[in-house]
Amino acid sequence: MRALPLLLMLGACDAGPHIHVITELSASEGQADFLLPNATVETVDAASLVGKPYLVSVFEGGFSQGNDDPLEIAWGLVPDDLVISFSTEGSFEPGPYDASVIVYVNTPVDPADMEPGAEFDPVPPVGGDLSAFSLDDGEVLEGDPTFEAGVVRINVIDGEGDATKHLANRTAAPDDSEGLFAAFTNTILLVP
Amino acid sequence: MRALILLLLVGCAEERWPVDPTTGLRVRGLGPVPELEEWPENPSSEAKRELGIRLFNDIRLSGSGQTNCSTCHFAPTKFQSNTPFDLPDRSADTLEPVLPRNAPSLLNLVYAPVFRWDGGLGDDLAEQLVIPFAEANMDIAARLPAEEVHELDFEGAKPALHARLTEEIPGYVPLYEQAFGLDLRAGDAEQTWRLTGQALAIYMREVVSKDSRFDRWNAGEDGVELDDSELRGLELFVGEARCATCHGGPLFSDFAFHNVGTAVPDAMGDRADEGRYLVSGAEEDRGAFLTPTLRSAGRTSPYFHDASEIGIAGAIERHLTVEDPLHDPILHDVVLDEDQIEAIVDFVQTLDGAELSDATTELITDFP
Numbered sequence: 212m213r214a215l216p217l218l219l220m221l222g223a224c225d226a227g228p229h230i231h232v233i234t235e236l237s238a239s240e241g242q243a244d245f246l247l248p249n250a251t252v253e254t255v256d257a258a259s260l261v262g263k264p265y266l267v268s269v270f271e272g273g274f275s276q277g278n279d280d281p282l283e284i285a286w287g288l289v290p291d292d293l294v295i296s297f298s299t300e301g302s303f304e305p306g307p308y309d310a311s312v313i314v315y316v317n318t319p320v321d322p323a324d325m326e327p328g329a330e331f332d333p334v335p336p337v338g339g340d341l342s343a344f345s346l347d348d349g350e351v352l353e354g355d356p357t358f359e360a361g362v363v364r365i366n367v368i369d370g371e372g373d374a375t376k377h378l379a380n381r382t383a384a385p386d387d388s389e390g391l392f393a394a395f396t397n398t399i400l401l402v403p
Numbered sequence: 404m405r406a407l408i409l410l411l412l413v414g415c416a417e418e419r420w421p422v423d424p425t426t427g428l429r430v431r432g433l434g435p436v437p438e439l440e441e442w443p444e445n446p447s448s449e450a451k452r453e454l455g456i457r458l459f460n461d462i463r464l465s466g467s468g469q470t471n472c473s474t475c476h477f478a479p480t481k482f483q484s485n486t487p488f489d490l491p492d493r494s495a496d497t498l499e500p501v502l503p504r505n506a507p508s509l510l511n512l513v514y515a516p517v518f519r520w521d522g523g524l525g526d527d528l529a530e531q532l533v534i535p536f537a538e539a540n541m542d543i544a545a546r547l548p549a550e551e552v553h554e555l556d557f558e559g560a561k562p563a564l565h566a567r568l569t570e571e572i573p574g575y576v577p578l579y580e581q582a583f584g585l586d587l588r589a590g591d592a593e594q595t596w597r598l599t600g601q602a603l604a605i606y607m608r609e610v611v612s613k614d615s616r617f618d619r620w621n622a623g624e625d626g627v628e629l630d631d632s633e634l635r636g637l638e639l640f641v642g643e644a645r646c647a648t649c650h651g652g653p654l655f656s657d658f659a660f661h662n663v664g665t666a667v668p669d670a671m672g673d674r675a676d677e678g679r680y681l682v683s684g685a686e687e688d689r690g691a692f693l694t695p696t697l698r699s700a701g702r703t704s705p706y707f708h709d710a711s712e713i714g715i716a717g718a719i720e721r722h723l724t725v726e727d728p729l730h731d732p733i734l735h736d737v738v739l740d741e742d743q744i745e746a747i748v749d750f751v752q753t754l755d756g757a758e759l760s761d762a763t764t765e766l767i768t769d770f771p
Contacts, residue, residue: 248477248484249462250766251469275752276485277704277713317498333713335705338490338498346479346766357758359702360479388768395479395766403474403490 227302228367231375232267232310234343234399236260236293243293243380245341245401246394250385253401255316260341263289264320265313266334267297272307272364273356277333282308286325289314305369307355309362310376312343312399336402343378347396363397420634422623429621430641434653436613436698439513445529445601447608450581455606458599460767463572464536464564466545469495472603475506475540478764481702482509482610487710491539493549502540503552503676505710508703510612510756511696513604517658520692520708523682529600532607536560536599543567564599565592574771609763612698612756620753629753636750639743644719646747648733655697655754661731663722665707666690676708690729701752715748 236243238257245253265288268281283299295312317339324332336342343363350364351357358364367374381398383390420429428434441447458464459472475489476482488501504520518524518531525531536543537560539552544559568575569588579587583598617637619627629637640646649657660679667690668674679688692708700706705713712718722734739747 247474248479249460249469249471249474250768251462275701275704275755277706278701278715278748278752335486335710335713337486337488338494338501359481359485360477361485386768388766391766391768402486403470403484403495 227304228371228373229302230269230299230308230310230365230367231373232269232295232297232312232363232365232378233375234265234267234295234297234312234378236289236295236341236380236399238293244382245380246382246398247401247403249403250391252382252385255401257293260289260293260314260316261291264315264325265289265295266311266315267295268311268331268333269299269365270309270311270362272309273358274309274362276311276359276361277335280331281311284331303367303374305367307352307358308365308367308374309358310343310365311362312341312378314341314399316340338403340402341380341399342402343398344395344400345397346392420637427622429623430637432641432647432651433617433621433655435618435622436511436514436611436653439608439611442604445604447605448582450578451583451602451605452609454575454578454582455602455604456765457575457578457767457770458603459606461572461770463770464541464543464567465492466542467492467495470541472535472541475502476509478759481612481699481759483507483703485704487705491552492542493539493545493547500550500552504708505705507695508699509607509610510699510703511654512610513607514611514654515656515658517693521679521682522660522693527600528607529597529604531600532603533564533596533600536564561592561596565595568595568599572771578771609760611759612696612754614757615698615754617750617753630749632746632749633753634750635743636746636748639739639747640750643737644739644743644747645733645737649694649731650697656694658694660688660691660693661733662689662691662727662729663734664690664724664727664730665692665709665711665721667727678708687729690727691731697751698754699756701755715751716744719744719747 241257242254243257245255247253266284266286268284270279270281283301285297313336318334318337323329342361344360345363346360348357352366363376365374365376378397378399381394383394422429423431462469462471470492475484477484483506487505489506491502494500517526524534535541537555537557539547544556544563546559547554547556576587579598582602587595616627620629649661666674666676666678674690677689679691700715706718712721723737725735
């Protein structure tokens with residue numbers, strides 16, 4: 212599958228809906244808890260996240276990680292309030308889209324890669340980085356492609372305007388299966 | 404000979420890709436994943452499967468208590484991590500050192516006659532699945548040196564696993580009894596080691612990538628089509644690009660070792676990883692690595708033993724860049740342009756298997 216040409220989309224429905232991805236990392240007394248894939252929780256000094264590079268990318272739904280180009284990307288640095296707000300510049304036709312959010316806590320990022328217009332050269336996260344994640348395949352509408360757990364699904368619905376996805380560093384007790392599933396939904400994981 | 408193989412792969416030319424009435428396939432050299440036969444020495448059972456999935460996910464079976472199989476082979480992401488190098492257990496807190504090679508997906512491991520990038524450590528699936536407890540990966544005995552990620556500690560791991568499952572977490576004893584009809588406490592560490600591998604192997608039977616869109620098209624299923632680029636990619640794959648020479652068969656792998664330029668010697672002749680040579684000692688095996696299956700490859704970026712390529716296109720280009728004197732000659736005169744490479748990428752993406760069941764990727768919370 213190839214990514215849809217962005218310019219076509221921008222030109223075709225400039226006034227149409229946009230996609231917003233709001234990532235709010237919460238901390239208590241300067242400490243932020245993150246779930247790991249093995250369902251353990253690790254606590255990170257919140258100050259260590261501030262100023263780290265982040266990359267938000269929006270793809271056609273069901274894209275192949277590492278192989279399909281994004282429709283839009285945005286680089287930035289994690290602000291003091293730990294809230295990463297991303298809104299697409301272009302508008303999107305109704306359909307499924309997948310968003311990736313990575314905070315490069317440990318991976319060095321070349322500042323040139325973060326320049327507007329720089330060629331998209333994806334850098335996979337390494338241990339200690341943060342990544343958006345969701346297990347909730349209930350967000351896959353009938354007939355739509357599934358999505359990989361390392362991204363989140365965003366559905367732009369005809370007539371419903373902008374689509375917004377909220378992400379947070381969710382956690383749950385490891386012996387609570389329902390709570391754990393919720394914690395693994397639209398969350399920000401710590402990459403082991 | 405090559406022409407004959409090609410003919411066998413692509414079938415007759417009356418229609419470009421007709422379904423062969425004998426095989427029921429359009430491309431018989433790339434048939435479906437076969438049904439998995441029962442293993443006489445380790446018959447399947449629900450009890451073994453339930454034990455296996457718990458062993459796979461239980462962090463208490465690692466030295467630090469923070470690592471499980473899923474740490475590197477995460478079930479919801481096709482039993483791999485999409486990261487370049489995963490963390491061994493001892494690095495759970497410090498994030499270093501990392502494992503020296505990219506952890507491959509466990510999809511279709513049950514069909515593999517040989518394991519690991521260099522084919523080392525034997526060809527027994529059950530043994531292969533339990534070995535990580537004796538490696539830095541899980542390090543259940545917690546006594547491997549921190550700077551060494553190649554060491555094996557069977558002497559420590561086997562008794563440690565036995566003690567963990569019989570004394571420290573005795574809730575596992577009845578699960579083994581249900582699965583194997585044996586009381587772990589009456590057996591020795593060798594028995595526990597073997598049965599643990601067998602339970603994990605039974606769980607792996609459902610970790611299979613099959614029934615891809617290509618498989619359905621290949622079987623002539625109504626309404627399933629490949630687009631022009633995918634078909635062009637298929638033609639190249641079995642034809643002039645020679646991909647199918649090594650990535651052929653139902654599993655899209657010959658399970659052999661090839662040098663495709665992923666560990667090129669430096670000016671001093673040293674390679675970052677000697678690959679198969681480390682196992683065979685044969686000079687011609689320097690820089691050679693196991694051919695990975697391409698099933699679900701579109702979901703398992705990054706690629707190669709050193710995770711040095713993020714995309715399949717880059718991986719194909721690397722195959723064709725001959726900088727290593729031991730580079731596999733199969734590819735020496737293959738030249739592909741950008742559009743051809745893109746078509747092959749499109750074809751490979753048709754090999755994504757049907758979704759694994761929710762039960763297979765389940766988050767386990769009811770540990771014994």
